[in-house]
Amino acid sequence: MALSPAQRHNQRIAMQRQLARNESVNSTDSLHVQLQELETDITYLRTLQTIADRVVHKRTSLLPRWRPTVEAYLASGQVYANPVFAWCIIWLFDVGELETALEWADVAIDQHQATPDRLRSNFPTFVADTVLAWAQESAGRGESVEPYFSQTFERVASRWRLHEEVTAKWFKFAGLQLLRSEENQINAASVDDVERLEKADRLLATAEKYYAKVGVTTARRNIAARIRKLAQG
Incomplete structure (x- = not known):
């Protein structure tokens, strides 16, 4: 079931609040910087013409780059709207790493994480x-x-x-x-x-x-x- 406009709006508000809390953190690991870099990666991924090329890029580039960020998030015990976490789960399914994908998906569901807007389902x-x-x-x-x-x-x-x-x-x-x-x-x-x-x-x-x-x-x-x-x- 797709999230309603109101639910997506609430997710965006929550993210904006988290961004505001992170603005004071002068670090390249801040959520604000992460989201900018993530969007750049997603934009590049969409330029790849074949599914096979996208899968290879997810496996060899995107997941090695972003997995440590998600692992640090999970280890921190914090809970907030985390698009990096959401995208990594999707990529794990895409590359066939089902064990980790299902483990992380359980956490995301418990945390009420939203899927990216492009997905149109929870x-x-x-x-x-x-x-x-x-x-x-x-x-x-x-x-x-x-x-x-x-x-x-x-x-x-x-x-x-x-x-x-x-x-x-x-x-x-x-x-x-x-x-x-x-x-x-x-x-x-x-x-x-x-x-x-x-x-x-x-x-x-x-x-x-x-x-x-x-x-x-x-x-x-x-x-x-x-x-x-x-x-x-």
Whole structure:
């Protein structure tokens, strides 16, 4: 869910107040100077034409430059609107450093950090969308989605208030994963475990409850047919 204009305004006010408190600090590490340098880096990043070039630049230049700043911020125990922290989380996801990205995202969510205006969504939504997209691609290649899928699914299911369609997609993916065959195909007929089939159906039913158009009708019908067949021996 995108922040409302009022919420973004409040974030800007908070940042301006922090800047005002830092104006007296005659240091190149002041937040004011950091924000100027950060904006310069972001502007340059947007001039790179390919996604691959941007990922390389984030991994080899931006994160090595800004990670120590974030680590110092986290170690200080202070809490204030911190765009450097926000951008580093996004870059960590972009370069595939999911462990640190998720760890820092949890902190950012607890601190009610705002995402950059360009993102147009809050951190829980950004993380949910990003990790689900990663899980879908990884599963499609036959790769493990753990531990990051389960770690994030727990938050989606019980902690974060997300748009119903976002939550539904997570329950749908979790249910379909239980139907994945050794050939890496979603196929209820390949599953011989009734309990597994029933668990998959519960997850898909929950997805449908959150968002009726999530698209699980056929999968649930196939599960029911498979359970009937197994019951008949």
